[in-house]
Amino acid sequence: MxxxxxxxxxxxxxxxxxxxxxxxxxxxxxxxxxxGVDVLDPNSALSMQAAVAHEISHYHR
Structure with missing residues (x-):
């Protein structure tokens, strides 16, 4: 990819x-x-690999 x-x-x-x-x-x-700057920011919980998986999941919806 x-x-x-x-x-x-x-x-x-x-x-x-x-x-x-x-x-x-x-x-x-x-x-x-x-x-992000705090735990309420969704990006604070995602690794770079998880961010890629998240974006691919949008495509498959």
Whole structure:
């Protein structure tokens, strides 16, 4: 799976197409993926791997 940092966007999972119209998966990591300041912030409870799994689960809903 491809990943990329997106400093101006939010963390998300998308399916994009390349020049040959082949689908590929990509996870964009935004600044919102970093741990929050307290336990009430959901990002405080997620590791980076858990954040990827979380974004992929949105796609499968």
């Amino acid at each position: 491809t990943y990329q940092h997106d400093p101006t966007g939010s963390t998300r999972f998308v399916v994009e197409q390349d020049e040959e119209d082949q689908d590929f998966d990509i996870v964009y990591f935004g600044n919102d993926v970093y741990p």
